[in-house]
Amino acid sequence: xxxxxxxxxxxxxxxxxxxxxxxxxxxxxxxxxxxxxxxxxxxxxxxxxxxxxxxxxxxxxxxxxxxxxxxxxxxxxxxxxxxxxxxxxxxxxxxxxxxxxxxxxxxxxxxxxxxxxxxxxxxxxxxxxxxxxxxxxxxxxxxxxxxxxxxxxxxxxxxxxxxxxxxxxxxxxxxxxxxxxxxxxxxxxxxxxxxxxxxxxxxxxxxxxxxxxxxxxxxxxxxxxxxxx
Amino acid sequence: xxxxxxxxxxxxxxxxxxxxxxxxxxxxxxxxxxxxxxxxxxxxxxxxxxxxxxxxxxxxxxxxxxxxxxxxxxxxxxxxxxxxxxxxxxxxxxxxxxxxxxxxxxxxxxxxxxxxxxxxxxxxxxxxxxxxxxxxxxxxxxxxxxxxxxxxxxxxxxxxxxxxxxxxxxxxxxxxxxxxxxxxxxxxxxxxxxxxxxxxxxxxxxxxxxxxxxxxxxxxxxxxxxxxx
DNA sequence: TCAATAGTGTCTTTTAGACATTATATG
DNA sequence: CATATAATGTCTAAAAGACACTATTGA
Numbered sequence: 463x464x465x466x467x468x469x470x471x472x473x474x475x476x477x478x479x480x481x482x483x484x485x486x487x488x489x490x491x492x493x494x495x496x497x498x499x500x501x502x503x504x505x506x507x508x509x510x511x512x513x514x515x516x517x518x519x520x521x522x523x524x525x526x527x528x529x530x531x532x533x534x535x536x537x538x539x540x541x542x543x544x545x546x547x548x549x550x551x552x553x554x555x556x557x558x559x560x561x562x563x564x565x566x567x568x569x570x571x572x573x574x575x576x577x578x579x580x581x582x583x584x585x586x587x588x589x590x591x592x593x594x595x596x597x598x599x600x601x602x603x604x605x606x607x608x609x610x611x612x613x614x615x616x617x618x619x620x621x622x623x624x625x626x627x628x629x630x631x632x633x634x635x636x637x638x639x640x641x642x643x644x645x646x647x648x649x650x651x652x653x654x655x656x657x658x659x660x661x662x663x664x665x666x667x668x669x670x671x672x673x674x675x676x677x678x679x680x681x682x683x684x685x686x687x688x689x690x691x
Numbered sequence: 692x693x694x695x696x697x698x699x700x701x702x703x704x705x706x707x708x709x710x711x712x713x714x715x716x717x718x719x720x721x722x723x724x725x726x727x728x729x730x731x732x733x734x735x736x737x738x739x740x741x742x743x744x745x746x747x748x749x750x751x752x753x754x755x756x757x758x759x760x761x762x763x764x765x766x767x768x769x770x771x772x773x774x775x776x777x778x779x780x781x782x783x784x785x786x787x788x789x790x791x792x793x794x795x796x797x798x799x800x801x802x803x804x805x806x807x808x809x810x811x812x813x814x815x816x817x818x819x820x821x822x823x824x825x826x827x828x829x830x831x832x833x834x835x836x837x838x839x840x841x842x843x844x845x846x847x848x849x850x851x852x853x854x855x856x857x858x859x860x861x862x863x864x865x866x867x868x869x870x871x872x873x874x875x876x877x878x879x880x881x882x883x884x885x886x887x888x889x890x891x892x893x894x895x896x897x898x899x900x901x902x903x904x905x906x907x908x909x910x911x912x913x914x915x916x917x918x919x920x
Numbered sequence: 921t922c923a924a925t926a927g928t929g930t931c932t933t934t935t936a937g938a939c940a941t942t943a944t945a946t947g
Numbered sequence: 948c949a950t951a952t953a954a955t956g957t958c959t960a961a962a963a964g965a966c967a968c969t970a971t972t973g974a
Contacts (some may be wrong), residue, residue, distance in 0.1 A: 642953080666952075675952090
């Protein structure tokens with residue numbers, strides 16, 4: 463074996479997205495070490511010997527944000543392996559995209575917070591540690607893109623869900639408003655996207671007709687796609 | 692630092708796709724060690740200390756298939772990190788998808804070959820070493836999917852190219868036949884996909900009207916998309 | 921001339937988008 | 948009753964697909 467070939471530290475960083483108050487949120491953890499320069503970062507952990515990458519991702523969420531989401535959608539985003547991306551030494555980082563329905567908040571003692579992704583783009587945006595800004599940008603692009611041609615949007619809602627909730631996912635992730643009538647017809651004409659279930663959702667405090675309920679359908683790829691306006 | 696956290700061997704495996712004789716081909720290397728059980732494998736190399744992952748991918752192609760393709764499209768596919776995916780010890784493998792125009796053949800002494808991807812699915816298909824069959828399946832799905840909503844198809848042709856050549860890419864990767872007239876109109880209506888250039892392509896031996904020539908346009912994402920039939 | 925391939929025109933079906941209308945709830 | 952939200956219907960414009968037709972080459 464060549465002397466130039468060695469082993470690398472391998473880490474997993476997780477970009478967890480969820481929807482809260484009709485807005486898209488990202489999970490960040492407070493800086494714990496002065497070397498981070500007071501910058502917030504994605505939850506991340508080193509990979510252990512006996513642990514798959516997916517397991518490491520779950521552990522990072524559990525240990526750093528006290529989030530146990532066994533039913534969360536988890537998919538790999540990219541692996542970042544530039545030689546000097548971590549000033550403390552070479553670390554190859556496998557980034558994950560995680561999506562959860564609007565459920566638990568990270569507890570206060572976890573030093574984790576859900577931040578509005580709209581606050582990450584602007585002028586007074588907080589920069590993130592390492593290359594995590596880049597990872598977040600890639601995660602957002604992935605989520606926005608996969609909403610079009612996969613059933614990924616259903617990962618943001620709990621079953622059963624209403625079509626208004628599903629539409630709210632598209633609106634929050636894409637940052638647009640959609641016509642409820644046309645959205646409904648499009649979802650209905652996309653085979654295997656959602657399936658109706660019994661029951662009705664109670665209307666809000668101001669009244670309104672109760673909404674029909676749906677579950678995730680069998681198809682992961684959407685035909686036809688839900689194209690962005 | 693916990694004793695259970697250590698470092699991993701990190702490798703890069705490359706699934707290189709190209710089109711030859713109007714068919715989609717995959718680059719495989721001949722087994723060199725008996726422990727592979729005589730199975731063909733994707734070209735792969737361990738990552739060196741001073742080398743980015745992209746550099747390792749290029750080196751794998753250069754050393755194992757004598758392919759120097761600095762203009763090849765190279766993108767990450769996924770990272771495979773199951774604990775026992777390599778019987779020789781834990782290896783985290785970053786898989787790449789590479790696309791090249793129909794150019795060089797791997798020389799004989801390189802022990803590499805272009806195989807028809809149609810021969811990888813059937814009953815008498817040759818299984819691949821490690822989890823490379825899985826990687827190839829992921830690579831094909833990625834390529835087929837990205838042809839729809841990105842300008843990836845242009846990575847399979849050399850500039851300048853004709854619309855018939857571009858259509859041939861879609862037909863080979865998707866395994867379908869497309870109407871030339873409708874394909875042309877669709878490409879023309881997709882902003883930034885291709886741009887016309889001066890000159891004509893000479894017709895084939897059987898004659899035919901000379902074809903107009905095009906180059907890659909500025910857009911990476913296609914609006915509207917080239918949806919699969 | 922014919923065969924072959926490139927490129928255009930036209931028609932029909934399907935889909936997207938705007939928006940009116942009806943249905944069922946709360947207060 | 949008014950108001951709010953869900954669900955359906957209708958009309959128009961745009962896009963997709965089938966396919967006839969014209970254009971330009973080699974033999």
